[in-house]
Amino acid sequence: MSGKPASYRPHLAVCAIARDEEEDMPGFLENVSHIADEIIVVDDGSQDETVRIVEAFGPHCRVVHRSMHPEDGFAGQRNAAIEAATADWLLHMDIDERVTPELGLEILRVTANTELNAFRYRRLNYFLQRPFRAGGWQRWNKPQLARRGAHTFVNPIHEECEIEGGSGKTGQIEGEMLHFVDRDYLERARKNLAYSQRMADDILASGRRVGLRGVLLVPFWRAFKAYGPDRAWRYGLRGLIFSVYVFCGTFNWYATAWDRQNRRPRTELEDEIRQRWLEDTK
Incomplete structure (x- = not known):
């Protein structure tokens, strides 16, 4: 795919969970296609055009049909994406998140040659369609870019990614992920x-x-x-x-x-x- 530096080696899968995301899905797919070799969407019984949009985007997109279970919640959906992925590295996103060019290139660079199992990155959250670095949202800094086979998610609500080797095997990315959150x-x-x-x-x-x-x-x-x-x-x-x-x-x-x-x-x-x-x- 275009935009990958010459040093690029491992394949990257972008993984997301969805339910009735037809409005945000086209923008999400277009955005992550700049860096993703594989796109996996775990769908929780969408009743709109979400599944059709993903399936029509290209052969590198896959839909995993899985109803959210009360006992494992969002973590279970994330783990279903891990099980379905074949890429070397997985970037776990929400459908309303967007990768900036700077963050995308940094992701491809840091995963190209490393002994680490994961990288943290920060979010720039939006509130009422404008950047909002306050209210506690500014402290989000989690390792949702991780090597396949070296991470799993826990907690049914506000799921957390557990990394094999913990913080000693986790690096820090400087770029921010944009998180649009809500339309209104x-x-x-x-x-x-x-x-x-x-x-x-x-x-x-x-x-x-x-x-x-x-x-x-x-x-x-x-x-x-x-x-x-x-x-x-x-x-x-x-x-x-x-x-x-x-x-x-x-x-x-x-x-x-x-x-x-x-x-x-x-x-x-x-x-x-x-x-x-x-x-x-x-």
Whole structure:
């Protein structure tokens, strides 16, 4: 493929997971085609044109059909891509991420001749379609470029890549990955609501009882931290919107968990009204 330096040796697979990504998929495929010898998309039952777009892009693209399992979640989807890949190195991305030319050339350079098993790289995250180096997002720096056979993913939510040899076998890339995240605020809110069920599962699995601290104090602290110590204030009104979103999003997680801990089954309510009718008609 064009753009590869003469020293290039190992093949690179770009791996991603998807569900109903027809809007972002064309841009993703075009972007990664500059560096990828192989593109693998693990699809979680898309109902739109996602699969057709990938399959039509070229013979070096492969779709792995796999429903997300509750027990392994996003890590399971990532590991399915690892199993399907044949390239020497794997770059794990989201469909809304983009490789800059500088990052792409650096990836090809560092993987060409190294004893390391992985490389960390940073993200430049976007919030409301603009770069956002605040709110905690600026600290993302993870090894999602790794040698095939020397890494695996863990955690069903917020999956992490475990590298054979750990930090001693992990290098650092200087270039940044662009992460567009959401098209608008409504998409961000919808994603949070979708994640709330899984986050509530994690909260309840820890054995904690959810009370005032979880429903109010934890969201308030996370919003304060995002706005103050993590410097969202530098972005004016957009930073304030982000911090309020952090409060609302965290509240959704704990409110969902509280509801599960204290939920009354609908049958109990039906029995109550049935009993009232019986008593009033005696």
